Amino acid sequence: MLESIPLFPEQASSLAPEVDNLYFFVLAITGFFALLVAVLVVIFAIKYRDRTGNRVGAPITGSIPLELGWSIIPFFVSMAIFVWATVVFFHIVRPPDQTLEIYSTGKRWMWRFQHIDGQSEINELHVPLGRPVKVTFTSEDVLHSLYVPAFRVKADAIPGRYSSIWFTPTKTGQYHLFCAEYCGTKHSGMIGSVYVMDPDEYQAWLSGGGGLSMTARGEQLFQQLGCVSCHLNDGSGRGPSLAGKFGTQETLANGETVNVDDTYLRESILTPQLRLVAGYQPLMPTFQGLVNEEGVMSLIEYIKSLPAAPATGAATQTQAQGR
Amino acid sequence: MAGHISPVRTYAMIFGTLMVLTVVTVAAAFTNLGIMNFPVAITIAIFKATLVILFFMHVKYSSRLTKLVCGGAFFFLGILFFLTMTDYLSRGWFVSPRGTAGAGTQVTVGPPPPPSAQPAAPAAEH
Amino acid sequence: MTTTVLPRVNYLNHEHGVASWLLTKDHKRIGILYLIVVAVAFFLGAIFAAGVRMELTTPQGDLVSADTYNKLFTAHGVMMVFFVLIPVVPAILGNFAMPLMIGAKDVAFPKLNLLSWYVFVIGFLFTIAALIFGGVDTGWTFYTPYSSTASNSNVMLTGLGVFIAGFSSILTGLNFMVTIHRMRAPGMTWFRLPLFVWAIYATALVQVLGTPVVAITVLMMALERALGFGIFDPRLGGDPVLFQHLFWFYSHPAVYIMILPPMGAISEVIACFSRKNVFGYSFVAFSSLAIAVFGFLVWAHHLFVAGISPYSAMVFSFLSFAVAIPSAVKTFNWTATLYQGAIWWRAPMMWVFGFIGLFLIGGLTGLFLASLGLDVHLHDTYFVVAHFHYIMVGGAIMGFLAGLHFWWPKMTGRMYSDGAATLSALLVFVGFNLTFGPQFILGYLGMPRRYHVYPDEYQVLNVLSSAGTSILGVGYTLTAVYLIYSLFRGERAGANPWLATGLEWNNTDSPPLPHNFSDLPVVSEGAYEYSKRGMKVA
Amino acid sequence: MPNGAAAHADHHGHHAHHPALQHHFESLEQQHEASTLGMWVFLVTEVMFFGGLLMAYLLYRVWYPGAWAEASLALDIVLGGINTAVLIASSFTMAMAVRAAQTGRHQHTVRWLILTMALGLTFLVIKYFEYAHKFELREVPGPDFEWHGQFPYQAQIFFSLYFGLTGLHALHMIIGVTLLAVITWMAAKGRFTPEWYTPVEMSGLYWHFVDIVWIFLFPLLYLVDRAHGVAQVGV
């Protein structure tokens, strides 16, 4: 074990080189300033050393040009870092269009991953090489944080809403998966592995097990919980049609608008009274306690999969322009 | 060293104004002003507080330092409110393709965000 | 070397007995009282740190259980932050030296000053009680919902302890602010104030404006825990991230409470041992105020991956870079002060050299963390741990020790061994880098913080880090030994052993008189007019 | 600004000084200025102290306007309104008390102070009845919280903030009344003169501050959405 003292983590995602380049850039800049100051301090300390203690230094009080110089130059230098780092950041937080979706829930002290096709795994995550993957997750108790150092991605899992990370694996292998937000006794045991596999191996792995796909499970739940009785696809039910709703903007009863995304759907299912859709009565019961986090995720996946129905009479559906 | 001595009349007038404003604020609350209800209530409260500060607390006659200290408190309170709200109010701006981006849903008041931030259509594959 | 009783009446010997100390209203004695409590807190905190490092020498959790480990680092963080670093310079050196430096007989509210100390001790006792009853395991940041739902109920006691200690900090800040405004000696204009006083003033601003917010936040958390209030509770629709906003609204500025006063002390020591004006006096003075004010604008850089809006993160990242500029100004001005100085290599100056080196690394690694794209990877890893230890231990504690060595002869009337002090500065410097240097690498490798067990490949660096701790420990222990020794056997220090400028050195004895000055000083020149002293230019 | 010229003429010999002058000050003037500044800075900390709670209030009001409207309707606007008037009146009497002290009329000072305390106590008694009623209705946040409106969860947040804010305010009132009691006693013993009445002035500042807090709390808590509330009861 001694022979392998790693200095840099593996680069296993398309984001990793971006982050590392930025790192070296900042390292170079800060290294320059650190050396500059350190070398000057050492030189001055030796060159102007006075062993007697009863002499005084030259009567210099300051220099405005110098002051301006060493405020303005570091400012612009740090702005260069800022701009670059922000660009990288937006690459990290904004996933590309076509991603493989994986859902996850963190709870003390394990991560459960749910693949669309039905497999679920604990503290292990299998992903195919070369394909952008997005993991959407939440927490069932306290804060956690999903962290894969080899991919340079991390985000906190927050109870009550969804977070996500995305990455495109670029190297097959097994990588650490950590919980990076302190969550109690076995915080350091809330770890696992990410396996990056060749696409065909991944396909084989996928077909290896698993029950219903998430969409199918969602559809099942949609029937079982009675959602269908109100949410008819043609918009004639007591509740709004959910077909094609995902990704649009909804107008609420109080005149505000809201983006229909995962967190909003989750909220609509668990606390429906909170934000009423314009033109509807607060009839929808809460499903808190009747369906677990994974059930909610399946429902969401199902709702996402509903194709947009041809425009209906429901006056309240404000389809956003981009669709 | 006695500080500024205000005439009783001033105090009485301020007292009267404060009482009237209290009635006004209640009346305004019961009038439907749409989204203006909250701003109106807050404006009246700020005005009342200013009166108390300037006259009852004698800031009007105090040194610049006292004025500065007093203003400073509200300035930093403003920073707390303002910068925290930059987070909460801009969460809804960030819409990534296919939903969540780590910021969570937030309500946006007003017109929808520009088209560039619009979500793409759901992937057709599943 | 003499062992006779100190001659003349001074603040140490004009009254005797425990009661004369516990009821004192003398700012100098109160400074000493703080020194004692803070030393105890530091000792406890250091022992917890030693426990943490011992556990981490092996990847398995074989020394202590997971819960114990969590309690160790929590106790370490709480002790070090709230009971060491926040009071260490303002309450000890500030109390002792600041009124002397501005030519006042005391602080503006001496009784309040004593009260602050008692409040501090009560807060300390609450925290200790929580430790005795079993300890807390939330981390020093008390994040909800963990603290309000999952942790044990000692979190309330600790929270209360922090809340109470917060009031001590507020009262001290208030007192100092008023003192600096209202108690300056005739002729002591703002631009003749020593830079330490400026730094204390800036610190007081932060204490007064920030601390109440964390106090109420911790109180809300405790109420949530105790009574089931639901302000941050996600089950009710509350936002746990709001707690983080409120917590860091104080706790980021609080890092400047920790670093500004040591920076002030550094300015004093550099000026004295370079025998020069501090280069760009007014820039150094105003940069303290700038840090204090802009420090309030950057707190959410602790929340970059906590689920805040990316646009807001961008704003906070920008502001974090901006707040680095005043620190840069200070660093460059210190460096420039050395230029063409007559640099006298005495012990306080050795700690200053250490400070500059370590603060530089700590501050510059702060830039890595302020960079959004990097912080996603680095957040909550050992990189952060290394960053803040470089600033807090390498910077603030080193700066405190520089100041302590500088004012020690004034406080006690005794000199310590210069050789021993130089050696321990060196030991601390070396041990420190060995302890925390490897943690930068660990952090970039991805080792998360607050981990009781960790993957095998991180072991080598962790062992290095633990080894460094023992050198560091020896360094600190040595410091304690020769300082205590000097109390009994140290040479008498004259009124001004460093030939420094400043009222505390030139207008009163060592140790100072009970009421500071026999004649109230009248000031007629700037703080560091070494060139007017009739000494030879080097 | 700090201390005048003839600073150390009679240093250590305080015989010529006002009995209230503490040894470390050079003059009553300086002492008074220090106290005033100290009090103001203290009020700044108080503003920030309430600020934390107000921040939480602001966020949830923006997030949950419906719940806020609903929960606010459950507060008794008559009692709240009366209390507002009572506090404003007490601020007026307090200002008059300070004025009486400035002009050296002890008897007036005492009387105005007693009136102020009486008003303060009235406020607290009314508050007590409001609280008691809430306890009866189980509208106190915690495990027993009950709410029959549309937004049971968010209403609980509202009431957490309601009790947090008004509780903290009431605590300040209690401290204020105690403070005034001491000051009244001092005034009755004739401790204050037109040269030195700093304690009266300082407790006045504190009292006005507490009043200001309530000036904000009243519309924030009681008047959230009365207009709609009236229009669409029971939505």
Ligand code: HEA
């Ligand atoms: C005394 C304490 C102290 C101080 C002074 C600082 C100073 C700074 N800190 Fe640090 N910080 C902490 C204590 C401190 N910090 C602690 C305790 C934590 C972790 C808390 C926890 O989670 O437990 C933390 C965490 C922390 C984070 C969050 C990391 C994370 O959790 O993800 C960030 C992010 O931006 C950060 C940034 C900075 C910056 C930019 C500065 C700047 O002020 C530094 C400025 C100084 C310099 C820049 C050096 C001198 C300048 C030059 C030599 C010139 C060259 C300069 C340029 C080119 C700009 N710090």
Ligand code: HEA
């Ligand atoms: C002022 C602040 C301060 C100081 C001085 C220190 C000092 C030290 N800290 Fe501290 N540390 C923090 C503030 C500080 N720390 C904070 C805020 C945290 C975050 C907590 C959290 O996550 O909530 C933290 C967390 C922290 C961790 C991370 C724990 C984790 O995330 O799992 C580690 C690990 O190495 C560590 C190590 C050390 C070490 C080795 C020292 C050394 O400098 C200590 C050196 C001293 C000695 C080694 C002892 C001296 C010797 C004696 C007094 C003689 C007697 C000794 C014995 C008998 C043993 N600290």
Ligand code: CUA
């Ligand atoms: Cu989950 Cu840490």
Ligand SMILES: [Cu+2]
């Ligand atoms: Cu910070």
